[in-house]
């Protein structure tokens with residue numbers, strides 16, 4: 405089978421889910437401002453919101469990351485992917501699970517775990533597809549032609565171990581007979597938080613550690629620093645899930661442990677961000693902002709820094725009592741998964757697809773347009789959620805307010821989110837068009853200069 409067939413299949417499927425997931429996000433946002441829109445059972449709010457998160461997190465981001473890693477890792481390891489056939493089997497099995505999820509959720513058939521709503525047997529099919537991915541990656545590592553393992557490979561191996569552990573805890577262990585009440589909440593918050601911290605973070609960082617030096621044509625600032633970040637993330641992250649239950653029904657000491665570990669997360673974040681910015685600093689000036697890829701990686705890294713500073717801040721008891729469960733947290737989640745990890749994945753697709761197609765990107769101009777619209781729209785998107793979240797938090801704390809009044813106060817912020825979200829979707833349509841044209845071979849040959857960069 406032709407080299408990179410599996411990576412190509414996963415990337416193409418992920419882009420279909422990106423547009424579907426975004427449209428579902430828009431319908432969800434519309435329901436906040438126009439509650440009777442799409443008012444039929446299959447599209448009631450809890451179902452459509454769940455569909456948005458499942459499609460965008462697993463159909464788009466998780467799948468795009470798997471595709472990018474199957475392309476990047478063999479290049480770092482100077483070897484071919486262990487098996488393209490296994491990679492295609494992974495793409496088929498994984499997409500069966502996602503399609504099953506997409507049919508089940510509107511029918512109301514789902515689990516009681518946020519981000520883990522995918523019902524059986526489809527959650528078990530995801531686990532099986534993860535085994536296929538892991539075997540392929542580990543066998544490629546075992547057959548590598550280089551001795552030294554670059555930090556992206558460390559993160560990829562870490563992802564394999566952590567995702568296995570985190571996904572089965574959230575989807576299998578939390579559903580076992582006898583697991584209920586506070587214990588179940590503890591397990592599911594462990595899953596929800598670590599789905600970001602130990603699944604999407606290491607996948608995204610593996611990609612960024614490869615792409616930043618590559619796209620800038622500059623060596624990584626510090627290999628030592630990259631290992632500090634890796635080992636601290638691997639020890640610290642697992643302890644932080646309980647910070648979602650501060651002022652909740654869990655032991656006070658467990659809340660304190662989660663707060664302390666949340667603060668220690670600043671160490672790996674500073675290590676990672678210093679390394680990325682240091683690499684930008686060492687790069688020739690004309691390379692730093694040339695084209696969409698370095699720009700996306702730079703803005704993604706700025707959002708990574710902000711997200712990870714916001715996290716410990718939100719874990720302070722006095723701040724938490726205001727922002728917890730409000731729109732603030734939705735803003736925080738979007739900055740991490742859209743602002744950082746989707747920006748990294750999009751940069752990866754802009755970098756990898758021309759190499760898969762054997763020609764340059766169809767249009768650098770459109771890629772830049774996509775970058776600017778998405779970046780400029782993301783600022784008000786996150787901003788209205790944070791400001792609205794604080795307003796909402798104070799309104800909830802005032803016993804004179806009815807819930808309906810607090811909802812009415814949020815109307816301008818919800819309208820703002822809807823408009824900013826619509827702009828992000830327009831930018832993604834430009835992205836998808838550019839990638840389709842590139843796959844169709846409409847880009848210039850690599851030995852010709854692009855018309856505009």
Ligand code: HEM
Nearest residue numbers: 429430432433453457460733734737741742746825826828
């Ligand atoms: C790649 C892009 C995106 C990703 C990765 C993403 C991810 C997420 C996640 C993780 C949540 C759950 C947040 C939480 O529970 O705290 C969520 C909720 C939501 N998202 Fe997105 N999203 C994306 C784009 C969008 C867009 C463009 C819109 C609007 C047009 C949107 C609208 C919403 C809405 C309305 C909710 C529900 C918020 C609530 O319950 O109050 N999302 N999204």
